Amino acid sequence: MQIRIAFGSIIMMFVLALPSNADGKGELQKYFNDTANKVKSTENASEKRKILSESFQSMSKALDKVQNSGLISKVDRIGIDRFKATLQEKRDELAGSNGYERVLDKDLNAFSDYVVQDMEQAAEMITISVVALLLILILVVLIV
Amino acid sequence: MSIGYTALTVFLSSCSAGLPVQEESKKTEHVLATKYSIVYVIHGDGDYIFHDTSGNEYNADDEALAGAKRVAQQNPYAEVFIFHQKPRRNFLFFFPLQDGEFYYYRNGQLIANELYWRDQKQSQLDPEVVLYHRFRTENQREMVSIFLYYGHEIPQFGGIGYDASYPDRAFTVHDFTIGLRGFTHHPKRFDLLVLSTCFGGTPYTIDAIGSFTRTIIASPDNLHLSYFDLHLLERLDLSLQDGDVPAFAKRFAHQAFKRLTRNIQTAVSIAVYDADRVKEFLYSVRRVYNYTLTTLKGETQEFLATIEHCDCADLPEYVLPTMNKGVDVFYRPARFGRSKNKQNHSGWECLNVKPQEATFSDH
Numbered sequence: 001m002q003i004r005i006a007f008g009s010i011i012m013m014f015v016l017a018l019p020s021n022a023d024g025k026g027e028l029q030k031y032f033n034d035t036a037n038k039v040k041s042t043e044n045a046s047e048k049r050k051i052l053s054e055s056f057q058s059m060s061k062a063l064d065k066v067q068n069s070g071l072i073s074k075v076d077r078i079g080i081d082r083f084k085a086t087l088q089e090k091r092d093e094l095a096g097s098n099g100y101e102r103v104l105d106k107d108l109n110a111f112s113d114y115v116v117q118d119m120e121q122a123a124e125m126i127t128i129s130v131v132a133l134l135l136i137l138i139l140v141v142l143i144v
Numbered sequence: 145m146s147i148g149y150t151a152l153t154v155f156l157s158s159c160s161a162g163l164p165v166q167e168e169s170k171k172t173e174h175v176l177a178t179k180y181s182i183v184y185v186i187h188g189d190g191d192y193i194f195h196d197t198s199g200n201e202y203n204a205d206d207e208a209l210a211g212a213k214r215v216a217q218q219n220p221y222a223e224v225f226i227f228h229q230k231p232r233r234n235f236l237f238f239f240p241l242q243d244g245e246f247y248y249y250r251n252g253q254l255i256a257n258e259l260y261w262r263d264q265k266q267s268q269l270d271p272e273v274v275l276y277h278r279f280r281t282e283n284q285r286e287m288v289s290i291f292l293y294y295g296h297e298i299p300q301f302g303g304i305g306y307d308a309s310y311p312d313r314a315f316t317v318h319d320f321t322i323g324l325r326g327f328t329h330h331p332k333r334f335d336l337l338v339l340s341t342c343f344g345g346t347p348y349t350i351d352a353i354g355s356f357t358r359t360i361i362a363s364p365d366n367l368h369l370s371y372f373d374l375h376l377l378e379r380l381d382l383s384l385q386d387g388d389v390p391a392f393a394k395r396f397a398h399q400a401f402k403r404l405t406r407n408i409q410t411a412v413s414i415a416v417y418d419a420d421r422v423k424e425f426l427y428s429v430r431r432v433y434n435y436t437l438t439t440l441k442g443e444t445q446e447f448l449a450t451i452e453h454c455d456c457a458d459l460p461e462y463v464l465p466t467m468n469k470g471v472d473v474f475y476r477p478a479r480f481g482r483s484k485n486k487q488n489h490s491g492w493e494c495l496n497v498k499p500q501e502a503t504f505s506d507h
Contacts, residue, residue, distance in 0.1 A: 026193040030201070037199045078449045093480055103480065113197050114409035114480045120194050121342065121366045121410060 027137050032119045036112035045105035052112060056091045062139035066132060076132040086122050090115055176251045180222035180380045181287045183327055184212045187295025189231040189307040194369035197407055204369035208294040211374040216249035218378040223281055224249040227272045229262055232309035248279045267315040269323025276327055284329045292338040294371055300348050301441050317352050324356040333357050335389040340371045343453055345415050346493050347433045351426045354419035359393045364493040365413040372400035394472055401474035411478040415491035421470025432461050436495055456492035
């Protein structure tokens, strides 16, 4: 219990220290935009796949940690579930698993744009509170 | 001391409602006739950041505002009202600043630019309607009238939290139609209404706004925040020379579609609705769609968070012979994802409430 309180306090310190205009969703979009920029900056298809895969993996880990932290509401947990499902679809498509056709090497730049745009649209649909979003962002930074 | 007093006086004055920032007389003589009336409402109080394919970041509302101003400046025969709905901002942490900005152009000239207070609880565009009536020209019934709304999906019910910085403020399709009533000149309807939002093409939304306009352009599916291209509105005296608004609406939709499909990898869907011709379909599905909405109104926030949209054509109860009547659809599926092979869209978007989910709220 004390560990949980300590962890919560540290997280809250991070949250309070963040600039007031950091609304979470915008920062989350920046994360995927940075990934797309990295993908486009390399010519090597394997490298592009690795960048995308690691980006999805880091985000998934952060989502799992926040979901299991006990610091978020039930609505947030459902929002994170939907977010995770969206992310998993992208991972499956990149790898060509779970019934998806594998993204072709020549389409990886376009796929990285698709991820950015889909996440920008998903941000409107997926209900996650600002606090939960900030927790996700903090953990993504710690994980990467 | 006197400088401080003056600064305080100026600041306090700036907090008062309805303070004109710039205004010229309404009775200014105009050489050119006004044949077009355009009203823009641009919602900017939410998460409106998007990125282009080069990674540059934009604020959707600022981009829409810049486009609206270009339209206003380049139309010599139009009057243009622009309402920019902004997030809450404070001066020195404690003093709230006005959350709306209004621009009025006539014959390409900026006539007025005012800050104003938006509705504080239920947002039904009351302050916008008041400003509109203060400046509008008298011959509204003879003008071609166009209304454009740029923002996130307008909720079909609930609507709490539509403004990110005012969590208690609500805005729904019903509130929107109350606002629209204030802008129209009965019995005349708008000639064209452009709903540049996600999921604007639901039977309920089109049914509700169809009473206030003859033609509607909306996106049934998701719409990227770069919104609909506005270039075709820039010289209405040329692009709408023949006065055929429905044909213009199709050209507008086609151009917006072309621009979106050039840069966007997600699905692009733009539909043009003839408000009178779609009535038969809407009448047929009204009961079943309203039943869905009524059911959802009683559900918990947890349950509502699980609801997804789908093409109404995927639900058997909506597949009727009248479904395509009065609707022109421009559609391209997402280039990736589960629906990348979906080749058509009916132009109608529904809520996909799966029967097994109905018990969710009981837990």
